[in-house]
Amino acid sequence: MPDSSVNIVIGGEAGQGLVTVGDFLAKALMRAGYEIVVTQDYQSRIRGGHNTYAVRVSPEPVYGPRETIDLLVALNAETVALHKGQLTAKALAVADESVDLSGVPGLAVPFKSLCPKPIFENIAALGVLSRLLCLDAAWLEGIVSEVFARKGEEAVAGNLKVFAAARAWAEASGAGFSCMPPPMRTDKRLFMHGNEALAFGALAAGANFCSYYPMTPATSVASTFVDKGTKLGMLVEQAEDEIAAINMALGASYAGAKAVVPTSGGGFALMVEGVSLAGMTETPIVIVLAQRPGPATGLPTRTEQGDLNMALYAGHGDFPRAIYAPGTPEQCFELAYRAMNQAEKWQSPMFVLTDQYLADSYRAVVPFDLAALEPMAEPALTCDDPAGYRRYADTPCGVSPRLIPGFGEHLVVLDSDEHTADGHITEDLTVRIQMMDKRMRKTEGIVSSIVPPTFEGDEKPDILLACWGSTYGPALEAAQILRERGVRAAVIHFSQVYPLNPDHFLPVFAKAGRTFMVEGNHSGQLAQLIRQQTGYAFDQLITRYDGLPVTAAHIMDRLDRL
Amino acid sequence: MIPLEQYGEFETAWCPGCGNFAINKALKKALSMLDLAPHKVLVCSGIGQAAKSPHYLRCNCFNGLHGRSLPPAQGAALANTEVAVFAESGDGCSYGEGGNHFLAAMRRNVTMTYLVHDNQIYGLTKGQASPTTAQGQPTKFQPAGVASMAFNPIAVAVTMDTPFVARGYAAEVDHLADLIVQAARHPGFALVDILQPCVSFNKVNTYAWYKARCYKLGADYDPTDRNAAMLKAQEFGDRIPIGVIYKGTRAPYEGRIDSRVRRPLATSKPDMAKLASMLESYA
Numbered sequence: 001m002p003d004s005s006v007n008i009v010i011g012g013e014a015g016q017g018l019v020t021v022g023d024f025l026a027k028a029l030m031r032a033g034y035e036i037v038v039t040q041d042y043q044s045r046i047r048g049g050h051n052t053y054a055v056r057v058s059p060e061p062v063y064g065p066r067e068t069i070d071l072l073v074a075l076n077a078e079t080v081a082l083h084k085g086q087l088t089a090k091a092l093a094v095a096d097e098s099v100d101l102s103g104v105p106g107l108a109v110p111f112k113s114l115c116p117k118p119i120f121e122n123i124a125a126l127g128v129l130s131r132l133l134c135l136d137a138a139w140l141e142g143i144v145s146e147v148f149a150r151k152g153e154e155a156v157a158g159n160l161k162v163f164a165a166a167r168a169w170a171e172a173s174g175a176g177f178s179c180m181p182p183p184m185r186t187d188k189r190l191f192m193h194g195n196e197a198l199a200f201g202a203l204a205a206g207a208n209f210c211s212y213y214p215m216t217p218a219t220s221v222a223s224t225f226v227d228k229g230t231k232l233g234m235l236v237e238q239a240e241d242e243i244a245a246i247n248m249a250l251g252a253s254y255a256g257a258k259a260v261v262p263t264s265g266g267g268f269a270l271m272v273e274g275v276s277l278a279g280m281t282e283t284p285i286v287i288v289l290a291q292r293p294g295p296a297t298g299l300p301t302r303t304e305q306g307d308l309n310m311a312l313y314a315g316h317g318d319f320p321r322a323i324y325a326p327g328t329p330e331q332c333f334e335l336a337y338r339a340m341n342q343a344e345k346w347q348s349p350m351f352v353l354t355d356q357y358l359a360d361s362y363r364a365v366v367p368f369d370l371a372a373l374e375p376m377a378e379p380a381l382t383c384d385d386p387a388g389y390r391r392y393a394d395t396p397c398g399v400s401p402r403l404i405p406g407f408g409e410h411l412v413v414l415d416s417d418e419h420t421a422d423g424h425i426t427e428d429l430t431v432r433i434q435m436m437d438k439r440m441r442k443t444e445g446i447v448s449s450i451v452p453p454t455f456e457g458d459e460k461p462d463i464l465l466a467c468w469g470s471t472y473g474p475a476l477e478a479a480q481i482l483r484e485r486g487v488r489a490a491v492i493h494f495s496q497v498y499p500l501n502p503d504h505f506l507p508v509f510a511k512a513g514r515t516f517m518v519e520g521n522h523s524g525q526l527a528q529l530i531r532q533q534t535g536y537a538f539d540q541l542i543t544r545y546d547g548l549p550v551t552a553a554h555i556m557d558r559l560d561r562l
Numbered sequence: 563m564i565p566l567e568q569y570g571e572f573e574t575a576w577c578p579g580c581g582n583f584a585i586n587k588a589l590k591k592a593l594s595m596l597d598l599a600p601h602k603v604l605v606c607s608g609i610g611q612a613a614k615s616p617h618y619l620r621c622n623c624f625n626g627l628h629g630r631s632l633p634p635a636q637g638a639a640l641a642n643t644e645v646a647v648f649a650e651s652g653d654g655c656s657y658g659e660g661g662n663h664f665l666a667a668m669r670r671n672v673t674m675t676y677l678v679h680d681n682q683i684y685g686l687t688k689g690q691a692s693p694t695t696a697q698g699q700p701t702k703f704q705p706a707g708v709a710s711m712a713f714n715p716i717a718v719a720v721t722m723d724t725p726f727v728a729r730g731y732a733a734e735v736d737h738l739a740d741l742i743v744q745a746a747r748h749p750g751f752a753l754v755d756i757l758q759p760c761v762s763f764n765k766v767n768t769y770a771w772y773k774a775r776c777y778k779l780g781a782d783y784d785p786t787d788r789n790a791a792m793l794k795a796q797e798f799g800d801r802i803p804i805g806v807i808y809k810g811t812r813a814p815y816e817g818r819i820d821s822r823v824r825r826p827l828a829t830s831k832p833d834m835a836k837l838a839s840m841l842e843s844y845a
């Protein structure tokens with residue numbers, strides 16, 4: 001089946017408003033019924049540099065980004081120079097008439113004459129694009145009206161006028177770009193990126209406390225909380241640093257809040273001590289770790305799946321934990337909810353790993369089924385016998401009754417030192433063994449509630465692509481390409497990467513011809529973990545660590561070279 | 563008043579003669595005067611000898627990490643309006659490892675009381691200099707004398723317009739209890755820096771040393787005069803003032819919390835209908 005997608009790339013300097021153009025266009029395409037995958041590539045600077053906003057759009061499901069470009073919207077000359085090598089056979093480059101388009105199939109737009117003021121250029125570009133894509137004008141007009149309604153009727157009318165003029169100009173110019181096939185979806189979907197979906201998952205679970213210290217690409221989780229969470233009763237505080245953020249959240253959680261801390265690699269490194277504190281004091285907490293390339297400050301605005309090892313091993317000593325790695329915005333929502341619930345249930349730190357690509361990637365998201373969410377575990381507020389209440393009472397499942405201070409006569413005593421059942425410091429080594437065993441016993445419960453990996457494709461594949469987190473879509477697309485070539489192919493995707501249950505995947509591996517692990521990091525961190533835990537070695541690793549997301553083309557390129 | 567026995571009697575890990583005993587006594591007395599039943603009290607602490615204090619008191623207790631008594635205390639105070647929140651720790655924990663949190667807590671100004679056992683030395687790790695050890699003072703680990711200048715928490719707190727800034731002395735139990743009562747009643751962040759003799763490691767700042775120097779601020783001293791407080795905050799040497807150094811009126815953080823936030827958070831459930839309509843706006 002030929003690729004029916006169109007990859008639109010808008011490029012320019014930071015500050016030129018390319019995100020506005022991208023957001024408007026992508027949202028209009030979604031409303032029109034198309035599938036979209038948005039990839040944002042930006043540099044660590046506020047103005048200047050070269051940024052892109054890519055919308056891959058298709059009437060059929062699309063799973064990941066694509067490198068080659070069909071429609072290049074160049075807000076400056078540099079964009080043309082940088083991307084002309086990626087243009088496909090049907091490609092068209094759209095730019096202001098002042099930009100030199102020689103040597104590329106181009107459409108020079110007289111933006112100056114179409115716009116009364118330069119600030120309208122974004123809207124003019126949308127007018128041209130809507131015509132080139134044969135997109136019904138109403139979709140974009142609707143969004144333009146909604147967005148500018150805040151600024152008054154005059155602003156709406158002004159923008160619509162420019163939009164119409166630009167569209168009319170494009171029509172008159174007879175610019176040739178093949179129309180997309182009409183969309184097939186008519187159901188309502190949400191225009192949302194991974195971090196928004198993640199934040200909403202936590203909010204649906206009742207998250208009502210967030211302390212954070214800003215760090216790309218986790219910041220938009222916090223900003224969604226500030227924007228939306230507050231209206232739902234959430235308290236959001238910018239802490240002085242990540243150490244404070246996690247400790248503050250743990251204090252709040254102990255005192256009855258449902259707490260989340262979003263951060264990225266370097267910030268998470270500072271939180272590690274607090275992760276152990278959560279483990280020792282058995283305080284529920286969810287840490288959202290939005291990955292970007294490291295080590296140290298790495299590539300601050302790019303993507304990588306490089307922090308699995310850190311999430312696995314963060315903390316000194318042993319304590320139970322679970323690590324989730326959503327592959328789509330829908331999974332971001334589900335797994336953030338689940339992480340909140342599991343944290344509460346097992347009174348241990350839980351992690352959600354995402355990355356810059358998924359964090360910033362807008363999709364046409366199927367609305368979440370709020371009614372279908374499993375009920376949340378809750379701490380009790382009172383107990384029958386306050387004198388007999390012991391925070392760390394030993395139990396068969398390892399989970400002790402969690403009460404909240406101040407709601408009854410009971411006392412809740414927590415300690416980072418090893419402690420007795422009533423929470424007090426102890427150096428009794430027998431108690432140490434008992435408490436350690438009690439805490440680690442929760443592992444059984446956590447293991448019994450693992451989200452199994454999903455399997456899609458041919459039953460006995462010649463090629464099995466294993467992956468986790470955001471590489472899901474690209475792996476699915478690569479498998480599809482393989483099948484089109486007549487190769488039996490399948491994908492196994494881990495949306496929970498720890499703990500693992502070998503029964504969930506070893507039988508699948510055993511049925512496959514050759515197995516490949518696809519990861520966005522240098523060393524194949526999940527492949528290593530699987531080997532360490534099961535002895536299973538993948539035939540080959542397919543990695544990417546240049547700061548860009550894994551794509552189907554990247555996977556195919558590596559496979560073809562073998 | 564709550565009877566003192568309610569706060570319990572415990573065996574401690576402190577050296578006989580340590581100033582911590584008296585501070586513990588003063589705190590119990592203050593809680594009783596404040597009429598706070600044990601289950602309405604939360605004490606957060608860090609790590610060190612002083613940080614063990616909440617274990618020697620019947621109360622809710624979050625004994626966390628070294629230097630980190632303040633972040634959980636503020637998190638708990640923000641989340642839970644059912645408990646009176648105290649943080650209690652040593653000077654190393656509070657001003658060394660926890661220095662940034664101290665600065666941020668003063669800026670944030672959440673209503674809570676910070677009790678710092680200031681023995682001018684590290685106790686639990688056996689005698690290293692702390693941020694408040696005097697410059698030039700020799701210790702076992704700084705035999706040639708401490709090279710850095712001592713940190714002045716009182717002056718920094720006054721500079722930050724911290725609503726309540728006091729210095730207590732462990733051996734003056736009633737006076738200290740009264741300071742803690744005042745601190746706990748004052749809206750906003752309240753600091754009580756407490757001079758605490760460490761009989762094992764601090765051979766300079768002894769009971770005799772403090773006795774010869776400490777004097778109580780009298781009725782003629784006006785703690786609401788910030789300029790006077792600045793001067794008083796710098797008095798530390800032959801004479802050391804104890805009492806309320808500064809009392810300000812800076813509005814506490816709680817007043818700035820979004821009114822849509824429903825506290826205590828333990829009883830706040832998400833409004834799913836509102837959440838659903840919010841999600842609609844993404845369509």
Ligand SMILES: Cc1ncc(C[n+]2csc(CCOP(=O)(O)OP(=O)(O)O)c2C)c(N)n1
Pocket residue numbers: 609610611612613628651652653654655656679681683684685686687692
């Ligand atoms: C992160 C970390 N670093 C170092 C320590 C070791 N440590 C424990 S207590 C302490 C100093 C305690 O001094 P202070 O806060 O003045 O309290 P005191 O024991 O004198 O009451 C140190 C450095 C630790 N527990 N954690």
Ligand code: SF4
Pocket residue numbers: 575576577579580581582611612681685686759760761762763
């Ligand atoms: S070492 Fe010093 S501070 Fe610690 S208990 Fe002994 S006397 Fe007190």
